[in-house]
Amino acid sequence: MSELHENFATESYLRAKSAWRGAPQRRRRRKNDVAEGSAFGTGRDPRPLADVLTGVSIDMGWSAEIEQARVLGEWAEFAGGATAEHTEVIGISNGVLQIQCDSTTWATELRRLRGEMLTRLLKEYPDAEIRDLRFLAPGAPSWRHGLRSVPGRGPRDTYG
Numbered sequence: 001m002s003e004l005h006e007n008f009a010t011e012s013y014l015r016a017k018s019a020w021r022g023a024p025q026r027r028r029r030r031k032n033d034v035a036e037g038s039a040f041g042t043g044r045d046p047r048p049l050a051d052v053l054t055g056v057s058i059d060m061g062w063s064a065e066i067e068q069a070r071v072l073g074e075w076a077e078f079a080g081g082a083t084a085e086h087t088e089v090i091g092i093s094n095g096v097l098q099i100q101c102d103s104t105t106w107a108t109e110l111r112r113l114r115g116e117m118l119t120r121l122l123k124e125y126p127d128a129e130i131r132d133l134r135f136l137a138p139g140a141p142s143w144r145h146g147l148r149s150v151p152g153r154g155p156r157d158t159y160g
Helices: 002-020 049-060 063-073 075-079 081-085 104-112 114-124 154-158
Strands: 087-093 096-101 132-136
Touching (some): 002 049, 002 063, 049 063, 075 087, 075 114, 081 087, 104 132, 114 132
Parallel strands (some): 096 132
Antiparallel strands (some): 087 096
16 A cells, blocks of 8 residues: 555656746736735735645646545445455556455455446546456465466466
């Protein structure tokens, strides 16, 4: 989980750095405008912090990441207490929310309920860009590692 937060923080920093790298935009001053530094200038009314943060997150393109973080943080409320006790969110990869179950029984039952849960997830978190749910059962370690693993028997094919 901490690796997920580190990646999000790093990507956010790099995106903000690239957005703020350019020269500051200056707007033309109209004749009737009061100087920007004065107390009664345009745009000086205080705004709620929530509005400012929402504007910044939209400008920086963070809305999907923020919604995904909400899904991760609110998993216990979304899934329910009994389900949350037996599951743990691993992360989100390519629009797929991956959930580790503590038994094959829970994984099988949640796979059966996947359609209902996905519909509810899309309704409650529309900006999260999650297209699918994957429930993983505990099992033997996999021989397949990485995104570019090749199909086949792998290291076991040399024994016979």
